[in-house]
Amino acid sequence: SMLASAVAVELMAAIIVHPKGADAPAGDSDDGASALGRVPHQIRGSLADYGLMQLTGQAFDKCTACSPVILDAYRARRDELLLGALNTPGYLEELSGLAALKQAMVDVDLDFEMSDDDDVSNDASGEDGDAAGSTGVADSASSHPGSPHADPSGEAAAASPDGRVE
Secondary structure, eight states: OHHHHHHHHHHHHHHHHSTTGGGOOOSSSSTTOBTTBOOOSEEEEETTTTEEEEEOOOOOTTOTTTSHHHHHHHHHOHHHHHHHHHHSTTHHHHHHTHHHHHHHHHHOOOOOOOOTTOOOOOOSSSSSSOOTTOOSHHHHHHTOTTSTTOOTTSOOOOBOTTSOBO
16 A cells, blocks of 8 residues: 555665664664664554554564574575575474474463353354254344345245355
């Protein structure tokens, strides 16, 4: 969009004139500001209030773009890193340690018990409690009289094998 393009141009100009270039520090202080002001590391837009938020966060040590491991590998063996990233899915995740972190999260055994007061009702049929054979498509169409799939007789429309309501 034009708004995103405009913000990108402003960011690029701020980076170009900053004394530290792409290494410009993020933060709320004007200590590292250049002639064009602070250089935010992230900008998020909100259509609700047409506002832009400048966000600052800490670097993620397993980032597949800028973690020290990735940057060191790029400096030491650029061509090999690029070919590995382009030819092997998950290459950067393995190299940065992100894959191990993701696997550790999968391996976490969340053992919890539900009390007798917890309600885990997943009644798909709505009113009569008989969910057998119900896809929910026909039921929802027939329950809305203004629906283009509603049957004037009030009976549920039948779904064809390809999922279309007839």
